[in-house]
Amino acid sequence: MNILVIGKKGQLxxxxxxxxxxxxNIFCxxxxxxxLFDVDSIAKALIRNSVDxxxxxxxxxAVDLAETDVDRAFLLNATAVExxxxxxxxxxxxxVHVSTDFVFDGNKNTPYLVNDVKSPVGVYGESKSQGEDLLQATSAENSCIIRTSWVYSLQGNNFVKTMLKLMAEKPALGIISDQIGSPTYAKNLASTCIYAAVNNVKGIHHWTDLGVASWYDFAVAIQxxxxxxxxxxxAIPINPIQTKDYLTPAxxxxxxxxxxxxxKTDFSGVEQVHWRKQLSLMLDELLNLQKSKLDKL
Known part of the structure; x- marks a missing residue:
């Protein structure tokens, strides 16, 4: 089976x-x-790679930058998807299209269902929500949407790698404790996307690692x-702070x-694991990677 991945440098x-x-076969x-803004270019890429x-x-x-870079956010997250x-x-x-928890406003206190009404609170979420709608309107019979959250990996920029850097450099950190979600290791998210492609899974689904955390909980576990x-x-002191004390553009x-x-039904072949166990696995892999680089010196 030939799977074409749109994206080359991102962590997923x-x-x-x-x-x-x-x-x-995976072609990135x-x-x-x-x-992505030329349907002929897309068609040629699919034909060239005999894509299934x-x-x-x-x-x-870039959640904060999207607030001012509106046109580009909608071009990539909506127009390109269409x-x-x-x-x-x-x-x-x-x-298989990867979407986000940002399509919801965060006002619930129970987990969001796949068919809950979307109500994004910023440009990033709005653009991703529109991308979902355009995909379903155009290719519902061939599409699978996987919403996820708080993704991290060995590759690219993410919360885990940022925390490790700051914890090595700073005397203390203040981390937001009143935003609640679920961390997701990109390795298992990748397995889920491939499973959906291979098994022709349709519809909207949610995938994160198991368990719930605040950003503060996540940072404490990382350290x-x-x-x-x-x-x-x-270890350095990690202090819980409120969102109101750390304002961002978005x-x-x-x-x-x-x-x-x-x-449980559509992805029965993919194992779900608690986020802390997944974090431990990622850090083990990071440690092995660092040791491997040292051995080559």
């Missing part, structure tokens, strides 16, 4: 590439390989495990836990 695209097998394409399914791991994810959907629909090719594994030399959902009920 990188994790997807690592999971290529003799049975599942970037802006130099495909023009597409995984769209490309998105405008173009992909058109080509996939015309060629009967399955498309505890990193010190235990020797990635950090010492508003974030205060509660964005996603209900994952559909996984």
């Amino acid at each position: 695209a990188w994790e997807l590439k690592q999971q290529a097998t003799s049975a599942v 394409v970037g802006r130099d390989d495909i023009d 399914a597409v995984i769209n791991a490309c998105a405008y994810t 173009n992909l959907a058109k080509v996939c629909s015309n060629n009967n090719i399955a498309i 505890e495990l990193a010190v235990e594994k020797g990635l950090l030399n010492k 508003k974030r959902p205060s509660y964005s836990v996603l209900d994952k009920s559909s996984l």
Whole structure:
């Protein structure tokens, strides 16, 4: 099976590439390989790679910058998605599209269901929500939408790597404790996307690692495990702060836990793991990577 991944440098695209097998070929394409604003360019890329399914791991994810860079956010998160959907629909090719918890406003206090009314609170969420709508309107019979949250990986910029850097440099940190969600290791998210493509899963689904945390909880766990594994030399004070004390250009959902009920049936072949266990696994892999680099010196 040939799966074309839209995205080349992002953390999810990188994790997807690592999971290529003799049975599942993964081709990652970037802006130099495909023009997402030209349906002919998209069609040529699909034909050139004899594509059976597409995984769209490309998105405008700069949440704060999107508040002023509105046009570009909607171009990449909505217009480009519609173009992909058109080509996939015309060629009967399955498309798996990765979306976000930011399509919800965060005002619930119970996990968001896949069919809950969307109500994004910022440009990033609005653009991703519109991308979902355009995809379903254009290629509902061939599409699978996977919403996720708080994604991190060995590759790229993310909360875990940022925390490790700051914890090694700063005497103390203040981390937001009143935003609640679920961390997600991109490796398992990649497995889920591939499973959806291979098994022709349709509809909207939610995927995160199991469990719930605040950003403060997440940061505390990162430090505890990193010190235990020797990635950090010492622990520093981590203080809980409120969102109102750390204002950003874009508003974030205060509660964005996603209900994952559909996984029991539609994704029965993918293992769900608690976020802390996944974090430990990622830090082990990071440690091994660092040791490998040292051995080559």
